[in-house]
Amino acid sequence: MPASQPKRPTTVLVVDDDPFIRATTGASLSSRGFTILQAGNGQEGLDMFQAHGPDLLIVDLKMPVMNGLELLSRLSGVTPHTPVLVVSGEGGLDEAVEALRLGAWDYLVKPIVSPTVLLHAVDKALERAALIRENEDYKLNLERQVQQRTLELQKANRELEQQFLKQQKLGIIGTLAGGMAHDFNNILSSIVFSTELIRGSVAASDTPDQEDLERILRVCQRGTSLIRSVLHFTGKMHEEFTHFSVRDTMLETLDIIRGTTNSRIEIKTRVDHTLGTLFGDPVHLQQILMNLTNNAIHALAGTEEPCIEISATAYDDQQPDIMITDPESMLMVISVSDNGPGVPEENLPRLCEPFFTTKPRDEGTGLGLFVTQKIVKTLRGKLLFSRNQAGGTTARVCLPVSRSKIPTCAECLSIPNIRGNAERILVIESHPEVRTTISSCLTKLGYQIWQTDSVAHGCELVQEEPMRFDLILTEDGPLNSLDMLCATAQKVNPALRIMLATASPLGNIVCSHHAVCRIISKPVDMVTLGQALHHCLAECHCKI
Template sequence: MSEAPITILVIDDEMLARESLASCLEEQGYCVLQASDGSQGLELLYRHRPTLVFTDLRMPVMSGFEVVERLTQELPEVPIIAMSGVGNFGEAIRAMHLGAWGYITKPIMNLDEIGITIARVLERARLVRENLEYRQRLEHLVEERTRQLRQSEQRFYQFFLKHDDAIILCRVPDLVILDANPAASKLFGFPCQEILARKLPLFFATAERPDLIAGLARLTGESFFLREHLEAKDRAGTELVVSLKAWSITIGNETVLYCSLRNATEKIMLEKRLQDSQTRLIQAHKLASIGMLASGIAHEINNPNNLIAFNTDLLAEVWRDSLPVLAGHAGTHPGFTLGGLPFGEVPVTTDRLFKGLVDGSRRIDAIVGQLKQYARPGGTGAEGCDVNRAVTSAVTLLDHQIKRITDRFELKLSPDLPPVRGFPQQIEQVLINLISNALQALPGRERGIVVSTARDEERGGGTIMVADEGVGMSRETLARLTEPFFSTRHESGGTGLGLSISDSILREHGGALCFESEEGKGTRAIIHLPPCVVPGQGAIP
C-alpha cells in the first residue's frame, strides 16, 4: 500500500510566484494548498494540517513573520520554510529567530535547491519526532519501573539491547562504563566486555574531553546533556562524528547516566555536499557576471578598433599619394630624412608599419569576436559543437598568456572531426581552464604544451588532449583533482573550483574528463565528448 502524498501549504500574495512554486511542487509529487495571505494560510493549516509550510515574509493582512511566530507557538512540530527577495538576509535571520526551519530566496532560480531544502527540513522533522517519541518511551519506562521494578528492568533491557542507537550506562561521577548495548560495540569496534570498566571520555578526541566531562558532571534531575557533533575514534583509529544525548536515570537504588550515541558522520558529509552545491551555484553566478562584463568590455574595445582600422587605410592612401612628392624632394636634397630614417629606408619601413597596424587591428577584432562568443550564454538544449573551432577560440583568448609563459606551444588539429554534443562556449570554458592550469605547471619557458584533437574511434565523437611538460602530480593529488575546493595553489589565489566545475560541465554533456600524470614528467588532461545526435537520425558520422 503506497503512502499518501505529502501535503505542502504555499502562502504568498504574489499569485504568479505562488502558482509557479505550487506547480513545481506538484510535479515533484506533492499535494499543494495555496493561500494569498497569512490569515487565509492559517485557516487552511488548521483545517488540513499540512506536512510543510512555505510562506513569503512580506504580505498584506498578516505578514509571514506573524505566521512563523503563531505556528512556532501553536504547532511547533510543523516545519516552516520562509521566502523573501535576494539580499534580504536581515529578514531571513529574523524569521529563523522566530522559529522558521529554513529559508530560500526569491525568485527561485534553482529547482534543485527546493528539493534539497524540503528533504533537509523533513529529515529534521523526522528526527524531532523520533526524539520526542524516544523521550516519551523512556519516560514511560521510568514510570513502569516505579510500579514494578522487575518487569520494568526486563523491558528496559529489551529496549537497551535492540535499539539501533548506541546506548552506554555510566557510573557517576567517575563516568566508568557499567553496561553497553550491541550497537555501542558496533559503533566503536570493541567487544562489549572490552568496553566495560573503560571511562566514556576516552572514546572521544582529547580536545572534546574537558567540555564533555564538565557537561556530564552537571546533570541533575530532569536536565540532559546534548552535543550534535563530537569527534571520536573507533578501535581501528577511524575518525567518527558522533551525536550524544545523556541524562540521569535511576535503576534500582543507583543513579546512572544514560548516554545515547548516534553516528553522525554520514549526515555531516551530506551537509558538506549541500554546502559545496550552494558554493558552486554562487560561483556559477559569478561566472555569469564575468561573462556579462567581458561582453561589455569587448563592445567598448570594438569601437576604437574600428576607428584604428578605418584611419589606417586612409593614412596608407595619404602616404602612397605623398610618396612621389617626397621622393622628388629627396632627389634634390641629399641626406633627406623622415623620423630620423634616411629616405631610402622609409618606404619599406613605412609599409611594414602600416601592415603591422592592419594586422594588429584584425587581431584585436578576432580576439573581441572570440570574447563576445565566449561570453554569450548557451541555449536550453545540447547543440552541435565544432571541436577544432572550440580549441582555436580558447587558444586565441589565451594567446597573450601563452606567449608570456612558454616558447613551445603546439596546436595539432585533426581534420574532418564529427560534431560533438555540447555548447561551444562551455567547452571553451573547460579548455581555457585546462590550458591555464597547464601553463601554470610549467617551470620555465623551455618547457612546452601540446593541444591536440582526434576522432574517438572507440566511443564515437571526439577527444581533446592538453599535454604539458610541467612538474606533474602525485597519485594522491591526481585522485582529488575534481574535488570542490581542492587546490595546490590556495596561497596564490586558487579557489579549487575550476576543475570541479569543468568536470561537472563535461558530465552534463555526457562526456568525461580524465588525467594522467607523474611527478616530474608532466600531465595529460583528456576530454571525451560524445557525438552529436540528431533526433530521428542518430549520431552524425
C-alpha cells in the first residue's frame, strides 16, 4: 500500500488591528502546535484567507479599512464549513447577533481572562468542523455507492432482459422446428407433384398450367421464409426490413401455430383477404402473433373446453378507440382471444410492465408482453387488452398498413426498375443449376450474360478484357476469393461494380471492399435480383 500523506498542521488566521492581541493569541495557539497567520484588518484577512485557506479564523469586529462584520459578509457562503470565532470587547448584543447571523460559530468577549477559554472554543469549533466534514464525506460516499449500485442493477436488468429474449427465441425456435418437418414435407410434395405435371405437359407438347408454376414459386417462397425465420431467431441473420404481405405472413404463422398447439385446444381463425402490406421484418409480426398465442395457451390451463380465436381485420373507416394517427395508412387489427378465466380488470394496464406476470411463480418472467409491446411500437402500432364478457382475455394489435399490394409473378416483368438495358454481366457461381437459372433470369430481364464456375476464372476474364463487363454477380466462395476478385477488378477497371449473392446468413458476411455495391441473400426472386442490379448499375457505389 502507498504511504499515507502526513497530516497537515492546523492553520489559524488571527485578524485583529491590535498587534499585542495578535501576538498573545498566536502565542497561546502556537503552544498547541497550530500554525499562526496574522492580519491587521479585514481586507488583509480576506487576502490571506484566499491565499492560504486556513482551517479556522479568529476575527475582531472593530477594525480599520474593513471591519469584522463586513469580512464575515464577504466570507459568507464561500466557506460555510470553516469555523469563524468572533472576539470583541466593544460590540453589544446586536453586533453579536449579527455576527452569528453572518456565519460566526462562536462569540468571545474581550478581554479573554484565560488562554484556556480561547483554546476550549478553538477545540470545540475544530471538532464540529471535522464532524461536518466526516458527515459530508459519508454522504458523498453513500451517494456514490447508491449510483454504483443503481448502475449495477440497470446492467443486471438489461442482461436479464437479453437472457429472457434468448430463452424466448429458443422457445419459438422449438415451436418452429416442431412444424418445419411437416411444412417442408408438404413443400417438397407440392414441388414434386407440380414439376411432374409440368413435365408431363411439356412431353405432350401442351402449354404448362400457369397455376402449377405459380404453386412452385409460392411454396419455395414459403420454405425461404421458414429458413429465414429460424436464422433471425438464432441471431444468424440481420433483420431485413422490406414491404411484405400481412395476410401471407399471418397464414404462414397460423399454419405453424396449428401444427404445434395441443390438439385439445380448438383454434378458430378468420383472416381478411385484403390486409395490406407492412414495411418491416416479417419475423417481427410472426413473433408478435406467436407470443400472444402462447400467452393465451397458458391462460387456458384447467379450462374444460379450451378455445383460442385469432382474427385479422382491415378497416377502411376510422375506429376512435384504436385509431392510428397516420392518414396515409389503413388500420389493421390482429385479435387473439381465449376463453380462460381472464385477467382481473385492475391488472390489465400492468400486463406490459417489465417483470409483471399473472402466471404462477417459476412459470413466467414477466417480460413476454413487455417485449411484444416493444416490437409492436417498432411497427408504429398499439397493443391493447380487454376482458371478454363470457370470460377470458382479448389482445389486440393495431397496426397502420399500406393499401399497396405486393406484385404477382405475372406483374414482375412489368416493373420498370428491374429490367436491364443490355448491360454486360459476368455471373460467377459454382453450382451449375443455380448458375444456369440465374443466367436465364438475367437474360429474360434484358442483360447480356457471361458465365463461369470459379472466381479464379472470373479474374482471368476480367484481366483479358477489362472493359468487357459492367457488373460482376458473384457467390461468396472460398476464403479470400472475394478479396482476390475485388483487388483484380479495382486494378484493371475501378468503375467495375460487384454484387455478392450469398447462401450464408448475412450476419456472417464481412465485406470492407467499396467495389461491392450490394449483398443479397439466396434464394432470391426475379424482382429482388432485378431491383438490386438496377440499383448497382444506375447509382453510386454504396453498400446497403
